[in-house]
Amino acid sequence: xxxxxxxxxxxxxxxxxxxxxxxxxxxxxxxxxxxxxxxxxxxxxxxxxxxxxxxxxxxxxxxxxxxxxxxxxxxxxxxxxxxxxxxxxxxxxxxxxxxxxxxxxxxxxxxxxxxxxxxxxxxxxxxxxxxxxxxxxxxxxxxxxxxxxxxxxxxxxxxxxxxxxxxxxxxxxxxxxxxxxxxxxxxxxxxxxxxxxxxxxxxxxxxxxxxxxxxxxxxxxxxxxxxxxxxxxxxxxxxxxxxxxxxxxxxxxxxxxxxxxxxxxxxxxxxxxxxxxxxxxxxxxxxxxxxxxxxxxxx
Amino acid sequence: xxxxxxxxxxxxxxxxxxxxxxxxxxxxxxxxxxxxxxxxxxxxxxxxxxxxxxxxxxxxxxxxxxxxxxxxxxxxxxxxxxxxxxxxxxxxxxxxxxxxxxxxxxxxxxxxxxxxxxxxxxxxxxxxxxxxxxxxxxxxxxxxxxxxxxxxxxxxxxxxxxxxxxxxxxxxxxxxxxxxxxxxxxxxxxxxxxxxxxxxxxxxxxxxxxxxxxxxxxxxxxxxxxxxxxxxxxxxxxxxxxxxxxxxxxxxxxxxxxxxxxxxxxxxxxxxxxxxxxxxxxxxxxxxxxxxxxxxxxxxxxxxxxxxxxxxxxxxxxxxxxxxxxxxxxxxxxxxxxxxxxxxxxxxxxxxxxxxxxxxxxxxxxxxxxxxxxxxxxxxxxxxxxxxxxxxxxxxxxxxxxxxxxxxxxxxxx
Numbered sequence: 001x002x003x004x005x006x007x008x009x010x011x012x013x014x015x016x017x018x019x020x021x022x023x024x025x026x027x028x029x030x031x032x033x034x035x036x037x038x039x040x041x042x043x044x045x046x047x048x049x050x051x052x053x054x055x056x057x058x059x060x061x062x063x064x065x066x067x068x069x070x071x072x073x074x075x076x077x078x079x080x081x082x083x084x085x086x087x088x089x090x091x092x093x094x095x096x097x098x099x100x101x102x103x104x105x106x107x108x109x110x111x112x113x114x115x116x117x118x119x120x121x122x123x124x125x126x127x128x129x130x131x132x133x134x135x136x137x138x139x140x141x142x143x144x145x146x147x148x149x150x151x152x153x154x155x156x157x158x159x160x161x162x163x164x165x166x167x168x169x170x171x172x173x174x175x176x177x178x179x180x181x182x183x184x185x186x187x188x189x190x191x192x193x194x195x196x197x198x199x200x201x202x203x204x205x206x207x208x209x210x211x212x213x214x215x216x217x218x219x220x221x222x223x224x225x226x227x228x229x230x231x232x233x234x235x236x237x238x239x240x241x242x243x244x245x246x247x248x249x250x251x252x253x254x255x256x257x258x259x260x261x262x263x264x265x266x267x268x269x270x271x272x273x274x275x276x277x278x279x280x281x282x283x284x285x286x287x288x289x290x291x292x293x294x295x296x297x298x299x
Numbered sequence: 300x301x302x303x304x305x306x307x308x309x310x311x312x313x314x315x316x317x318x319x320x321x322x323x324x325x326x327x328x329x330x331x332x333x334x335x336x337x338x339x340x341x342x343x344x345x346x347x348x349x350x351x352x353x354x355x356x357x358x359x360x361x362x363x364x365x366x367x368x369x370x371x372x373x374x375x376x377x378x379x380x381x382x383x384x385x386x387x388x389x390x391x392x393x394x395x396x397x398x399x400x401x402x403x404x405x406x407x408x409x410x411x412x413x414x415x416x417x418x419x420x421x422x423x424x425x426x427x428x429x430x431x432x433x434x435x436x437x438x439x440x441x442x443x444x445x446x447x448x449x450x451x452x453x454x455x456x457x458x459x460x461x462x463x464x465x466x467x468x469x470x471x472x473x474x475x476x477x478x479x480x481x482x483x484x485x486x487x488x489x490x491x492x493x494x495x496x497x498x499x500x501x502x503x504x505x506x507x508x509x510x511x512x513x514x515x516x517x518x519x520x521x522x523x524x525x526x527x528x529x530x531x532x533x534x535x536x537x538x539x540x541x542x543x544x545x546x547x548x549x550x551x552x553x554x555x556x557x558x559x560x561x562x563x564x565x566x567x568x569x570x571x572x573x574x575x576x577x578x579x580x581x582x583x584x585x586x587x588x589x590x591x592x593x594x595x596x597x598x599x600x601x602x603x604x605x606x607x608x609x610x611x612x613x614x615x616x617x618x619x620x621x622x623x624x625x626x627x628x629x630x631x632x633x634x635x636x637x638x639x640x641x642x643x644x645x646x647x648x649x650x651x652x653x654x655x656x657x658x659x660x661x662x663x664x665x666x667x668x669x670x671x672x673x674x675x676x677x678x679x680x681x682x683x684x685x686x687x688x689x690x691x692x693x694x695x696x697x698x699x700x701x702x703x704x705x706x707x708x709x710x711x712x713x
Contacts, residue, residue: 054696056448058422058423058426058445058696059426059449075705077709078709135573135576139580139582140580140581140582141580155521157582160567160568160712238527239572239573242567242568242569242570242712243527243568243569243570243708243711244567244568244569244711244712244713246708246709250708250709251705254701254704254705254708255701256419256423257417257419257420257423258419258528258529258695258701258704259695259696259698259701260419260422260423260695260696261696261701
């Protein structure tokens with residue numbers, strides 16, 4: 001029916017529409033190609049590999065077996081450790097990031113630009129070097145040693161413990177939480193807060209009923225940006241956790257590189273993707289419930 | 300200078316010398332990348348290609364017993380190259396003066412040095428189809444088998460490698476029995492051991508064996524560092540029990556598993572990259588380690604009590620070995636390089652720079668005495684003769700080993 005309707009119209013309009021479609025297509029094509037080549041096809045490959053078997057020298061032999069998944073389910077510990085770390089890491093990032101973003105967006109005035117630059121500056125240095133720096137700060141000749149001297153408790157350490165890893169995670173990913181929050185809070189109309197106060201709402205109610213709902217899209221984006229990479233984090237638990245904190249990243253490294261068992265690693269990777277999908281979906285649904293406009297991203 | 304200043308200084312030293320932990324994963328990827336970057340920013344040698352003939356004249360007369368599988372006495376070195384050489388190797392693993400000399404002597408203008416940080420990474424690249432990109436490299440010997448099976452290596456033409464005759468046969472003949480043909484695919488670069496490091500001012504016991512290591516571990520609970528490498532960690536329990544370190548026998552591995560279970564709670568860290576820093580600040584006083592970085596500790600006054608022990612109940616020797624990758628873009632350069640690097644003078648310089656033992660019998664004669672007597676570099680001849688050293692086989696993929704390793708690495712410290 002549509003085609004018939006189109007055929008009834010004058011020819012020039014059809015050409016114009018065709019042309020605009022062509023241009024739209026041409027503009028979308030690079031992005032589409034990017035996604036297919038760099039996102040869709042690797043995921044498809046991982047899924048296909050996860051049903052295969054290991055070939056004698058490593059690598060992949062086609063096959064169809066659920067053994068890899070059975071093995072992944074049999075060792076759930078790294079999944080749980082990573083879930084724990086990234087959940088708490090995200091909450092901590094939020095607790096630190098929200099006040100910071102609020103301050104920069106509403107109170108910093110002239111220093112706003114300076115503070116933003118200060119947030120970005122660490123990115124100029126390699127992530128690995130910055131994590132190494134924490135080894136010195138928290139180590140035997142840093143904070144841990146200081147506390148030991150102070151308390152006389154020689155077994156006190158921060159490195160090689162879960163709090164140490166959490167600290168590293170929050171340090172590493174905090175900017176990813178602050179930026180989206182800042183963007184939403186910056187656009188917030190201050191008049192709304194004043195109106196709330198004028199109408200007699202206490203501070204907490206104003207925050208809960210005015211500021212927070214406005215910041216929500218940024219909060220969701222920030223949490224997802226922080227949560228997902230934390231799930232797959234390898235470097236921080238390895239360096240700051242001394243390998244005592246065994247995460248999904250460790251398990252994937254072991255399977256893909258040490259054991260050269262791609263199918264087994266792929267099954268674990270699919271498990272990781274599934275967990276993240278479930279967590280993120282539930283999270284977005286939960287934070288957006290009752291809202292008519294379902295914002296997910298503003299960045 | 301305060302302790303902190305020293306720490307920061309040693310951190311920078313580490314960054315500048317990524318080769319300290321040749322097999323460190325993180326050091327390899329990150330810090331090596333940094334040092335490669337720094338190297339790239341440093342102006343290279345501007346020496347014009349010399350017209351002089353290569354100074355590495357083939358060495359003619361050598362004992363027949365030292366000859367690799369099919370070395371013919373008439374072997375002749377390659378002197379004409381394609382002018383380019385693409386190497387794929389561990390970071391900072393070749394003396395830069397030797398590279399300059401090679402470029403000069405063989406009129407090579409484009410010498411590319413690509414880096415891998417683990418054998419596994421190199422294998423993964425090759426399996427993903429990266430053949431024909433590189434000429435030469437130096438993976439660890441146990442990987443030669445899988446690389447040959449994957450058709451990633453060229454069989455060496457010994458007629459083009461007169462200096463191969465200088466290699467100690469016990470290293471050239473790394474593969475035994477029906478695998479002996481694999482020895483035609485590699486030319487030993489250097490080798491070293493996995494052992495025990497001690498801070499003797501803290502550890503008073505005379506730890507001589509892996510068995511001692513396990514016995515004293517509970518006393519130094521929380522102060523033991525272990526490299527994050529299954530192939531090396533399995534050495535300790537298997538050798539303490541008197542088994543082959545390459546065992547995949549379920550019963551033997553089961554016993555090893557028990558020893559590892561008992562060790563795990565006492566371990567401070569699984570760390571391939573900064574184990575020496577942990578020994579330096581005494582957060583660890585005993586370690587199952589590689590030799591990298593240990594000499595630096597011995598040379599510094601405040602950590603001079605560090606000791607490296609080659610366990611008497613036997614241990615692993617690793618060996619990195621030169622190979623020519625399948626379909627090399629510059630085959631003549633590849634052969635010229637392999638022969639050049641085994642020239643005794645060139646090879647001795649490699650040993651001094653890298654501080655790993657050479658397998659070249661003529662080069663050993665040119666190595667300084669103190670290096671020969673240093674157990675972190677060369678193994679004492681009597682230990683070598685005792686047959687307690689065992690080369691690694693590619694067993695890291697055994698499912699039971701993977702399972703035990705996973706259990707161990709997820710239970711350390713608690």
